[in-house]
Amino acid sequence: MSNNIQLKKGLNIPISGAADQSIRKVIVPDVVAIKPTDFRALKAKLAVKEGDRVLAGSPVLINKECADIVFTSPVSGTVAEVVRGEKRKLLEVRIKADQAVEYVDFGKQDVKALDAEAVKALLMKSGLWACLIERPYGVVANPAATPKAIFVSAFSTAPLAAEVEFALAGELANIQAAVSALGKIAPVHMSFASEKSAFYGVEGATRHIFTGAHPAGNVGVQIHHVSPIQKGETVWTVTMHELAIIGRLLNTGKYDATRTIAVTGPKAIKPAYVKAVAGIAISALKEFFDASEGLRYVSGDCLTGKNVGAEGFLSFHDNQVTILKEGNEYEAFGWAKPFRFKQFSSSHTYFHWILSWLSPKQYDLDTNLHGGERAFVVSDVYGKVFPMNLFPIYLTKACIAKDIDKMEKFGIYEVLEEDLALCEYVCPSKINIQQYIAEGIELMIKEMA
Amino acid sequence: MNARNIVDKIKPTFEEGGKLGFLHSTFDAFETFMFVPNTTTKTGAHVRDCVDIKRVMIIMVLALVPAFLFGTWNIGYQHSLAFGLGWGFWNMIWYGLVKIIPLVLVTYIIGLGIEFTSAQINGHEVNEGYLVTGFILPLIVPVDVPLWMLAIATAFAVIIGKEVFGGTGMNIWNPALIARAFLFFSYPSKMSGDSVWVGGVSRFNEIGKAWQAGNGIVDGFSGATPLSDPAGYSALDMFLGTVPGSVGETSVIAILIGAAILIFTGVASWKIMVSSVAGGLLVGWLGGLVIPDAVPCWYHLIMGGFLFGTVFMATDPVTSCQTECGKWIYGFLVGALAVIVRLFNPGYAEGMMLAILLMNTFAPLIDHCVIESTLKKNAKKARIA
Known part of the structure; x- marks a missing residue:
């Protein structure tokens, strides 16, 4: 069965620096990091100490609340450093990698013969359980729960996101194996941008077609239109590139964390793809930027990614790095100018919307806020970029007010921060909507536990 | 940049601990008026749209300009008709400006004064919303409204209509209309009737003379607005706006231009x-x-x-x-x-x-x-x- 869903609301931000479709470099990592902070509300404890030897697939962290869920090393090597923050909060486990990777052998699997429990057990002991994200709240999936479905978005509409077809070329067999295995746990739904997708032929999944501007590729938006999450229900999601890694585990018995990463952004020099593993250091990408400029290094895309800094590491779920200029400069009478050719606005109060008809242009966007924070004033800009039948501003206000009943009513179960990222982008009042939503979700986790 | 250097130089004086630290919000308002600040995103989306509330508000003000200009001319035109002066275009504009600029000054000085003070007391940034309110207010009152009444109404609207709720974005009622309603119910004789809509007429009726009044009111002058005397004016007059009324409300053409700007820009x-x-x-x-x-x-x-x-x-x-x-x-x-x-x-x-x-x-x-x-x-x- 296939459904076509056309979304009219959304916005593709014309930011420059899309990755050229070529692999510029294969990175043999020197140091990789495993960061418990990549997972919401995770309480992790260490399974290793500094100096220990690990293989690719050896446990490094253990979930305190469910000891079966482990987080494993993507490379073989020795534990170089355990980085802690305030109150000894565990921030990073850094592993000095070997030149050649040695893998833990989890055994090649015959997917047809596996049952749900066996799939769960294999994913948990290999560390790939962490790829499964549970909604509501976007936490690592609870293996005891039975999700009503597992959703996969087989395309990304996020600004400058890695092209799935290119980054996962030749991975069809692995993705097929992963879909078949996850299908034992719950029905799998996959959403494509068109029937021409290289992965459209995957068997065992309910297929949907979504067309429209960003965030049509966000799995949260897709779930909302296919099967909205009600109170008490859970849905799991997993990204395409992590499906490929799960597939490799099933087909080869190894946790092979290799992924194709898009290095993008207005300040990326010759943006292109690299082959690397999860958790690589930003410094391994040094030919992509000129560190003498004031830059921001984002793991993920420019709307939802995390500022990790030049010394930071790629986050667990990400396959994109965005390099932006820190826009800490003043602009004289910026708001009063009739045109601002160097900035972009989707608002009709500037005339980029007319210019883009005449000649589409890409803009070197930087991190300037372009204004001061105000109360919500304008009411109709948010709905235009939010293709869900919910009320984004009412939800945000409920989160600000910490009103759990209202948060529930306005759909906190259905969204993660990323789904409202565009609302934040267009907000003329410069309100940090994603932060409020994150605080709301954390409150829900605490109160509903 | 030169102007930027000057601002940077005097900025420490207005920052916390500086000599004029108590004027921080005021300084900030003027600084951000001249320069889009250099703040960068701290959380959430790393890039942001370059539109801000200042831009939205300035577009609203722009949309009001045609009505304002027409209203200025119409003040002179109505006055010239009422007193049989036979003025030319520039004479009417000049009279209109003399009448309307005090209204604008009063609403802006009183309103912005309160806005700045309250921002200062609460330690937040000055909201731009009043730029629009202060520009609308002179356009929705009769031209002869006494300035002190306008001042009280403005203060009432800004304090009770807006600041008590937390400022722009938090208010329940349109502040300009709160001011007008305040005037209407407190001083009905200055807000309705046949003598308030044309500049100088109410003063002439009261004391027998008025500035630029010539030889007095011409015979047959009514001063009624189309609302109270619909038969007195042709539809074309009302469409063009050459009729008595509140300063900015008369010309349909000018308002439609404003509407076009507002719709085109999506404001x-x-x-x-x-x-x-x-x-x-x-x-x-x-x-x-x-x-x-x-x-x-x-x-x-x-x-x-x-x-x-x-x-x-x-x-x-x-x-x-x-x-x-x-x-x-x-x-x-x-x-x-x-x-x-x-x-x-x-x-x-x-x-x-x-x-x-x-x-x-x-x-x-x-x-x-x-x-x-x-x-x-x-x-x-x-x-x-």
Whole structure:
């Protein structure tokens, strides 16, 4: 069965620096990091100490609340450093990698013969359980729960996101194996941008077609239109590139964390793809930027990614790095100018919307806020970029007010921060909507536990 | 950049601990007026759209400019007619400016003064919303309103209408209309009747002389607005705006230019404008069936403050409905109520102000109903799926 869903609301931000479709470099990592902070509300404890030897697939962290869920090393090597923050909060486990990777052998699997429990057990002991994200709240999936479905978005509409077809070329067999295995746990739904997708032929999944501007590729938006999450229900999601890694585990018995990463952004020099593993250091990408400029290094895309800094590491779920200029400069009478050719606005109060008809242009966007924070004033800009039948501003206000009943009513179960990222982008009042939503979700986790 | 260097040099004086640290908000307001600040995103989306509230507000002010310019000319034109002066164009503009600039100065000085003080006390940034309110206010009062009354009304509107709720974005009623309502109910003799709409007439009636009054009021001059005397003016006069009335409300053409700017830039909701006009027309038409000597329903659109209210005040994004469906309902009721007041309340010819204020009050209720019904439908759909 296939459904076509056309979304009219959304916005593709014309930011420059899309990755050229070529692999510029294969990175043999020197140091990789495993960061418990990549997972919401995770309480992790260490399974290793500094100096220990690990293989690719050896446990490094253990979930305190469910000891079966482990987080494993993507490379073989020795534990170089355990980085802690305030109150000894565990921030990073850094592993000095070997030149050649040695893998833990989890055994090649015959997917047809596996049952749900066996799939769960294999994913948990290999560390790939962490790829499964549970909604509501976007936490690592609870293996005891039975999700009503597992959703996969087989395309990304996020600004400058890695092209799935290119980054996962030749991975069809692995993705097929992963879909078949996850299908034992719950029905799998996959959403494509068109029937021409290289992965459209995957068997065992309910297929949907979504067309429209960003965030049509966000799995949260897709779930909302296919099967909205009600109170008490859970849905799991997993990204395409992590499906490929799960597939490799099933087909080869190894946790092979290799992924194709898009290095993008207005300040990326010759943006292109690299082959690397999860958790690589930003410094391994040094030919992509000129560190003498004031830059921001984002793991993920420019709307939802995390500022990790030049010394930071790629986050667990990400396959994109965005390099932006820190826009800490003043602009004289910026708001009063009739045109601002160097900035972009989707608002009709500037005339980029007319210019883009005449000649589409890409803009070197930087991190300037372009204004001061105000109360919500304008009411109709948010709905235009939010293709869900919910009320984004009412939800945000409920989160600000910490009103759990209202948060529930306005759909906190259905969204993660990323789904409202565009609302934040267009907000003329410069309100940090994603932060409020994150605080709301954390409150829900605490109160509903 | 030169100007930037100067600002950087004096900035420490106004920062916390500086000599003039208590004027921090004021300095900040002027600084951000001249320079888009250098703040970068700290959380969430790393890049942001370059639109901000200042941009939205300046577009609203721009949209009001045609009505303002026409109003300025019309003040002179009406005065020249009333006193039989036979002035030329520039003479009318000059008289108009002399009359209107004090009104603008009073609203801005009083209003911004309160805004700056309250920002200072609360330690937050100065909101831009008053730039629009202060510009609308002179356009919706009779030209001869005494300045001290305007000052009190402005202060009332900014303090009670806005700041007590937390400033721009938090207010329930349109602040400019609060000021007008305050004037209307406190000083009705200066806000209605036949003598207040043309510059100098009320003063001449009271003391027998007025500035630039020539030989006195010409015979046959009525001073009534089209609302109280619809037969006295042709539809074309009302469309062009060469009739007495509040300063900015008379010219349909000037208001339509403003409406075009607002709709083109997406600053104000076209849904509210369209539905308000529809509501006004429908009730006007129904009224025509009930009341034998009622004016044609489309007269309501070009008389009095209906169109000005529809375009510039009902569409205020803060006090109107927030939901798209709610905007249709809200606009329709604004238009319908305004014409109902006009038709059935002979004591008060203008219904727009009360209609908008009343619907401002009910806008959250409309939103509530729209949201409830949408969420109910969502839940139903989810059960089926």
